[in-house]
Structure formats: structure tokens, C-alpha cells
Amino acid sequence: MSLGSQLINLFAAMLLLLAFAMLAQRRVVTLIDLFAAQGLVLALSTAVVAYTTTQPHLYQSVALTLLLKVFLLPWLLYRMVRKLDVRWEFEGLVNIPATMLIGIVLVVFAFNLALPISRLASTVTRSTLGIAIASVMLSFLMMIVRRKAIPQVIGFLAMENGLFFAATSATYGMPMVVELGIALDVLVGMLILGVFFFQIRERFDSLDLSHLEQLRDDRTPRPRTPGDAPRRREAPPASAGER
Amino acid sequence: MIELVAVLALPIAGAGVLAFLGDRRFASRVNVAASFCTFVAAVALAIRVIVGGPLVTLGRQFLIDPFNVFLVALTAFVAFTTAVFSRPYMLIEEEHGRLNPARLRLYHSMFQLFTFTMLLALTTNNVGVLWVAMEAATLTTVLLVSLYRTPASLEAAWKYFILCGVGIAQALFGTILLYFAAERLLGAGGGALLWTELNGVRADLEPTVLAIAFVFLLVGYGTKVGLVPLHNWLPDAHAEGPTPVSAVLSGLLLNVALYAVVRCKVLVDGALPGAFAKNLMMGFGLVSVVVASFLLWRQRDIKRLFAYSSIEHMGIVTFAFGLGGPVASFAGLLHMTVHSLTKSAIFYAAGHAAQKTGTQIMDDIRGLITISPVVGWGLALGALAILGMPPFGVFASEFLILTTAMREQPWATPFLLAALGVAFAAVFSKVQPMVFGETTAARLPVRPAMMPVFVHLALVLMLGLWIPPFLADWYRSAARLIG
Numbered sequence: 001m002s003l004g005s006q007l008i009n010l011f012a013a014m015l016l017l018l019a020f021a022m023l024a025q026r027r028v029v030t031l032i033d034l035f036a037a038q039g040l041v042l043a044l045s046t047a048v049v050a051y052t053t054t055q056p057h058l059y060q061s062v063a064l065t066l067l068l069k070v071f072l073l074p075w076l077l078y079r080m081v082r083k084l085d086v087r088w089e090f091e092g093l094v095n096i097p098a099t100m101l102i103g104i105v106l107v108v109f110a111f112n113l114a115l116p117i118s119r120l121a122s123t124v125t126r127s128t129l130g131i132a133i134a135s136v137m138l139s140f141l142m143m144i145v146r147r148k149a150i151p152q153v154i155g156f157l158a159m160e161n162g163l164f165f166a167a168t169s170a171t172y173g174m175p176m177v178v179e180l181g182i183a184l185d186v187l188v189g190m191l192i193l194g195v196f197f198f199q200i201r202e203r204f205d206s207l208d209l210s211h212l213e214q215l216r217d218d219r220t221p222r223p224r225t226p227g228d229a230p231r232r233r234e235a236p237p238a239s240a241g242e243r
Numbered sequence: 244m245i246e247l248v249a250v251l252a253l254p255i256a257g258a259g260v261l262a263f264l265g266d267r268r269f270a271s272r273v274n275v276a277a278s279f280c281t282f283v284a285a286v287a288l289a290i291r292v293i294v295g296g297p298l299v300t301l302g303r304q305f306l307i308d309p310f311n312v313f314l315v316a317l318t319a320f321v322a323f324t325t326a327v328f329s330r331p332y333m334l335i336e337e338e339h340g341r342l343n344p345a346r347l348r349l350y351h352s353m354f355q356l357f358t359f360t361m362l363l364a365l366t367t368n369n370v371g372v373l374w375v376a377m378e379a380a381t382l383t384t385v386l387l388v389s390l391y392r393t394p395a396s397l398e399a400a401w402k403y404f405i406l407c408g409v410g411i412a413q414a415l416f417g418t419i420l421l422y423f424a425a426e427r428l429l430g431a432g433g434g435a436l437l438w439t440e441l442n443g444v445r446a447d448l449e450p451t452v453l454a455i456a457f458v459f460l461l462v463g464y465g466t467k468v469g470l471v472p473l474h475n476w477l478p479d480a481h482a483e484g485p486t487p488v489s490a491v492l493s494g495l496l497l498n499v500a501l502y503a504v505v506r507c508k509v510l511v512d513g514a515l516p517g518a519f520a521k522n523l524m525m526g527f528g529l530v531s532v533v534v535a536s537f538l539l540w541r542q543r544d545i546k547r548l549f550a551y552s553s554i555e556h557m558g559i560v561t562f563a564f565g566l567g568g569p570v571a572s573f574a575g576l577l578h579m580t581v582h583s584l585t586k587s588a589i590f591y592a593a594g595h596a597a598q599k600t601g602t603q604i605m606d607d608i609r610g611l612i613t614i615s616p617v618v619g620w621g622l623a624l625g626a627l628a629i630l631g632m633p634p635f636g637v638f639a640s641e642f643l644i645l646t647t648a649m650r651e652q653p654w655a656t657p658f659l660l661a662a663l664g665v666a667f668a669a670v671f672s673k674v675q676p677m678v679f680g681e682t683t684a685a686r687l688p689v690r691p692a693m694m695p696v697f698v699h700l701a702l703v704l705m706l707g708l709w710i711p712p713f714l715a716d717w718y719r720s721a722a723r724l725i726g
Contacts, residue, residue, distance in 0.1 A: 170423040178371030185378040212398040215479045
């Protein structure tokens, strides 16, 4: 095995490890660090792929990944966390050991799913496809078990990382126009979510998503907390006005 | 080609101008004008395709064929009528204090951007750009759904964002797999993601990979279509957003997402020997129809009721495309058209009904026919049309789908018939007291725009009685394409 593919395998293993670390991590700030680290590993492995296979267009993806996922998005997240003053997330839906066990099952499933695909692939990275799918699924799991808004969003972004890794390991990356579009969507989505966090925080005094479980089919009008905007007709309180 | 550029550039220009105009009084008129120009451009594009046949243009990046051209025209048309409807509607909302000028600016600008993303998704020849456009459509509508910034609308928008975001991430993985399969035949680079190229080699695409890809694509875009296990976001987003947004979500966005699914199905049908994609779509469709029609009974909110009815109808269309064959696909396309026209008309009427009575809870909406005969009749006729009463177009398409199902998949017919019956009883028993009965509600300060409702219903009626030859030709050739 050449040095290049050994390096790629090493980075892939680190990616999986980071995905598990994110699953287990409860401190929001550390979660952002882990997300940035995942972006960095992703950029490094893409750079190695680009170098060993001489695919010049991949360098653009490397630059994009570095810029977006290592600097811009973590910076935005840090700023939000600081402004919103969220540090800890206490309760997950499932406790951490159980989450890890589910995670291991998911990894086995992901490798099975990847088997028929990677057998057909001709890229040097084909052995890492299983890891890519596994990290997508682990991020998925993270979104399911977390109750707070910011960890859910980090899970969402980590899922995008996994998908990007899948694209690199199966096909040496998508065409540039698509990759740019995806990056734009992720960035805009993140900005919109940033606005959202403040709205949710202002309305519910918390970023705990269990507050957002009021909508039901046969609902009776939702119980109102004081200062809550009325649902229909009456003018909303002044705080709902400008923002 | 100039028409295509106009169709795509006008909404973007509109969005820019409206963002710049801000809260001027005539901003809503500019919104209508921009939508109208887009509609004119779409009609010009349609005429061009009628005369000159399918169009692949701008470096093969855009494709206009019989399958998407009528959807482009329909999208532009409903966007235009919604803009007409939303002018007085949003004025009343502002008067009621639910919106302020800054929000109104956001609304107008996002409405145009949303139109753009849907038109881009429809006209692009590139599977990757389709994904980008669908994601962008999610982002713009998230802002529209949360426009009122009430706790309920924030909850709905958050749910919508997360569920559709996760869903669409699955679709991205499907797209990656599709690119992976195609790249081996077509070589790396942009060519391997173009529908036209993919269709040329679809028989040689690797079946296993395509099967896995289709599952991801169906689940991904199916989330946006609102197919049943993935439908949770849909009623909330429809009920909590402003009514014009519910109308375009139901009437247009679901169609566009389904369009993406069907395009993928065409490829998979070519690559796989069996009826894998068809069976999956039939299954999802049937489950959606049955579950949604039973859930209709539990609804208390008028917009939620019709949101579930949208799930049911999207299920019918998905089932029809799953059945396949010239008749069922024809009926599916017809149903997409009439559903989108009828459902947006119903939302216009329901929106005004809710404004007049000051609530969306159906038990509190009574006697619309006395407060406002046009709103009452609009809602009543719209409900009858969507329930498949002859001679409306929905009857024609449902009849075709049912008869084809009887011939080809007899086991499915009882489920379909029962579901349609249940849906009929549920919706009719809820709409009837809202339209007739006693009320004390007051008049509205601004005259409602009911014109779009009746224009839509007239079109649906026409499609039930007579389909224009060029439209029938499109449906037929699109049905051949879909298979």
C-alpha cells in the first residue's frame, strides 16, 4: 500500500473517531472544536487524494472546505454560542453509552451498505466509502438524540461533511458548479439558522427544542406563557415588532 | 433561449428590486408585476416548445421538454395568481398587526426568490443543480413560514428546516451515487450529471448502485413531497405560515419535488430489469393516500385539513407514476396540474375565511356564505373539486388512475377507493358547516381578491371537460418519457 492511500485511510479513521467523539461530547464549545477538526481532517484527506491522483479541481474543494468548514462556520457558531451564552447541554434523549452502542450498529450497517458500491469503484479511496456513510449515519443519530438547537445544527453540518467525504471517496468529488452550490446553500442555511436561534431564544427563553413540540393535529390552542405573542387577531406585543 | 433567460432572470430581478424598495406602498404591486412578467415569459417559452419541440440550451445546462414545460407554465401561473391574492391578504394582515413593513419586505423578496428556485429546479438539466435549487427552495420557504415569528410559526419553521434539511441530505447522497454510476460511463466532469446524457446511457448504468441511489433520492425528495412516513413537517408549515405561502407550498413546491423523484425514476427504470422503482413509488403513494385520508378526520385547523389533503393527493400522483404506462402517467400529470390549481384556490378561500372570522379553528368558522358569498362559494366549490366531484378535472384524473389500477394492480383498488371515500366524508363534513350556518363575524377592511380562486376553479372545470390539444400532446409525450 502506498503512502498516499495509507494517509487517506488514516484520515478516514480519524474522521470516524471524530464522529464518535461528537456523539459523546456534551460541551457545546468542544463540539464546535470537534466540528472544525473534522473539517480540517476532511480538507487534509482531500488534499492527499488530489496530490496522489493529480486531480487539480480537488484543490479548489480543499480551499472551499478550509475556508467554509474550518474557519467560517466554526467562527459563526462560536459567535452565536458566546452571544446566546450556551455552554452545556445536560440531557440527551438517550444516555451516552447507549448512543455509542447504537452508533456501532450503524457503522456495521454502513459498511455493509458500502460493500457493493466500493467493489465497483475504481478510486484509490474506495475503501473509505464505508467510513463516509458511517459518519453520515452517526451525524444523523446525533441529530436524533440531541434536544438542543445548536448540537442539532452541528449534527446537520457534520452530516454534510460526511456526504462530502463520500463524494470524494467514491468519485473524486462532484463537478465544481455543484460543489459551489452546496457550499452556498450550507452557508446561507447557517446564517438563517443564526437568526432563528435568537428568535427561538427570545420566544421560549431557551434553546431546548422540547419547547417546540406543541403543534399537534387535534391541538387545543397552545398554553401561553406570559409575554407570549397571541396567535390570532390581537396585535403582537411590542417586542415582536422590529427584528 | 431568450425566453428561458427571462423566466429565470425576472424573479431574481424582482427579488432584488423588492428588497431595495422596502416598505413602499406599491411594493405589493411590483410583486404582482414581476410575477406577471415571469408568467408571460413562461408562456412565451411554452409557445416556443409547442412550435419548435424540446430545447437543450446554454451549454446543455438547461433542458425544456414536454415533461417540465407545462410545470414551468403552471408554476409561473400559480405564482402570479398567488401574488395577486396576497396583495389584499397581506394588507389585511398588516392591518391586524400580525406583520410590520420590514416583514412585508422580506415576504415579497423571498416570494420572488422562491419562485426562482422552483423554476431553476424545473428547467435545469443538471441533477446537482436540481439539488442545489431544491435546498435553496427550502431555505427561502423557511423564512416565509416563520414570517409571523409567533412561537407556533417558529416551531413549524424549525421542524421544516430540520426535517427537509435531513431529507435533502439523503437526496444529496443519492445524487452522489448517481454521479458515481454515471461517471464510469460518461467520464468525470459536468456531463455525467446531465439528464440528457444520463438518459442516453441509462440502460448501462450499474443496477445495484442505482437501486441504492434511488432509495436515497426517493426518501430525500419524498420528504419534500410529503410522502407519509416523512410528512411531519408539512401540516405545521402549511398551518403556521401566511396563507399565500401555504398555497405555493402545496400547489407548487410539492409538484417540483415530485418532478425530481419522477426524473430519477425514469433513469432507474432504464437501469433495473424489474419494477423496483415502480413498486417503491406505488407503496409510498398508497400508504400516503390511506394514512392522510384517515388523519383528515382529526383535524381542527382549516389549513391543516387541506395540508393533509395535499399529502393525500401527492400520494395519489406518486401511486399513478408508480403504476406507470401511458394512461396512468397521463393521469398523474393531469392530477398534478389540477391539484395544484384547486389546492391553491382552496387556500386563497380558506385564508380569507380565516381572516373574516379571526380564527383558523374550523369549529369557530361558521356561515361564510352569509358574511361573504364569494368566499363561501369559493371554499365550497374548491372542496367539491378537490374531492373529485365531476365535472371537475380532479374527477377525470382520479377516474383514470382508478381504472388503470383496477386493470393492473387490482389489490390496490379497495385501499384507494376506501381512502377516497373516507377523505370525501371527512372534508365534506367539515367544510359544509363552515360554509352554511349562523355567524356574527364582521366585514373585512380591505376587499378580498377572490378572482384567482374562480379563475383556478374555472381552469380545473375546463380540464375536466376538455383538455386543450397541445396540453394533451404534452401529457402524452411526457407520459411516454416517464413510461
